[in-house]
Amino acid sequence: LYRAKAPTSLPSFLVLGPSGSGKTSLVTLFESGKPSPTHISQAPSTVQVHLPSTTRAGSSQYRSENDPTLKQEKPLQLIDTPGHGKLRHYAREYLQDPPPGLKGIIFVIDAANVSSDSSSSANETLQDAAEYLHDILLLLQKRYTSAKTSKGPKELPVLIAANKLDLFTALPAPLLKGKLEQEISRVRDARAKGLMAAGMGEEGSEERDWLGEGGESKFEFRMMEEVNCPVKVVGGNVLGAEGSDVDGWWGWIAGWL
Numbered sequence: 001l002y003r004a005k006a007p008t009s010l011p012s013f014l015v016l017g018p019s020g021s022g023k024t025s026l027v028t029l030f031e032s033g034k035p036s037p038t039h040i041s042q043a044p045s046t047v048q049v050h051l052p053s054t055t056r057a058g059s060s061q062y063r064s065e066n067d068p069t070l071k072q073e074k075p076l077q078l079i080d081t082p083g084h085g086k087l088r089h090y091a092r093e094y095l096q097d098p099p100p101g102l103k104g105i106i107f108v109i110d111a112a113n114v115s116s117d118s119s120s121s122a123n124e125t126l127q128d129a130a131e132y133l134h135d136i137l138l139l140l141q142k143r144y145t146s147a148k149t150s151k152g153p154k155e156l157p158v159l160i161a162a163n164k165l166d167l168f169t170a171l172p173a174p175l176l177k178g179k180l181e182q183e184i185s186r187v188r189d190a191r192a193k194g195l196m197a198a199g200m201g202e203e204g205s206e207e208r209d210w211l212g213e214g215g216e217s218k219f220e221f222r223m224m225e226e227v228n229c230p231v232k233v234v235g236g237n238v239l240g241a242e243g244s245d246v247d248g249w250w251g252w253i254a255g256w257l
């Protein structure tokens with residue numbers, strides 16, 4: 001059953017990314033301390049989680065070690081969305097009409113299913129992830145460029161969680177970052193060509209859907225800072241023979257609270 005957004009303004013993070021990347025596993029791990037077996041998600045679900053007491057929220061980093069408020073667990077919400085290609089409208093709807101407490105976006109990617117050879121054609125998983133990510137970043141860019149106020153909308157950070165680093169085929173976060181930038185550039189060029197062919201995006205239509213800075217340069221995540229969306233790629237794993245490694249992601253979340 002799909003319920004409308006809960007009418008609360010708890011700090012919340014929207015979790016999205018391709019199907020099978022580990023979103024529901026991550027959300028259940030954060031919720032209960034252990035990941036539950038998952039099925040393909042068919043609808044969004046919102047869970048309440050607590051920042052572990054070992055991780056410090058950005059807003060309390062100057063408090064003294066003995067400050068009792070540090071011991072209180074900070075509640076926040078994670079909104080898990082389905083990643084299947086036909087169900088991504090849920091995530092887009094959340095972005096178009098964000099819940100009041102939305103603090104950031106967590107885009108989960110399966111870093112073990114991205115071929116690491118340097119051949120020019122990326123595998124399908126990477127292509128699909130790059131297309132999805134391109135479209136989300138473009139939405140975030142439009143949110144900024146179409147803002148009515150001169151100040152623009154408030155900062156909305158994006159975490160790219162490179163998941164499944166427990167698997168030996170996984171690409172480390174810095175390499176995945178480069179691959180994604182390359183593949184997003186390709187998606188962008190292909191989209192622009194498609195529009196040209198359709199007789200759109202010609203001279204005069206300055207409002208073309210071009211992600212990042214104009215010109216021929218390759219897309220880089222740092223360009224998103226211009227539109228108030230700092231992007232960070234951080235590795236980790238929800239599952240694994242040696243347990244999970246999610247400290248980097250908690251650390252990122254904590255920095256925006």
Ligand code: GTP
Nearest residue numbers: 019020021022023024025038041083164237238239
């Ligand atoms: P959709 O709901 O279809 O969008 O997928 P999802 O992103 O929610 O993926 P889900 O959490 O259901 O995980 C997909 C599969 O990946 C499951 O079989 C998980 O057990 C597995 N998985 C998730 N995280 C990890 C990880 O860190 N390491 C390994 N080895 N497997 C993982």
Ligand code: MG
Nearest residue numbers: 023024040041
């Ligand atoms: Mg899921």
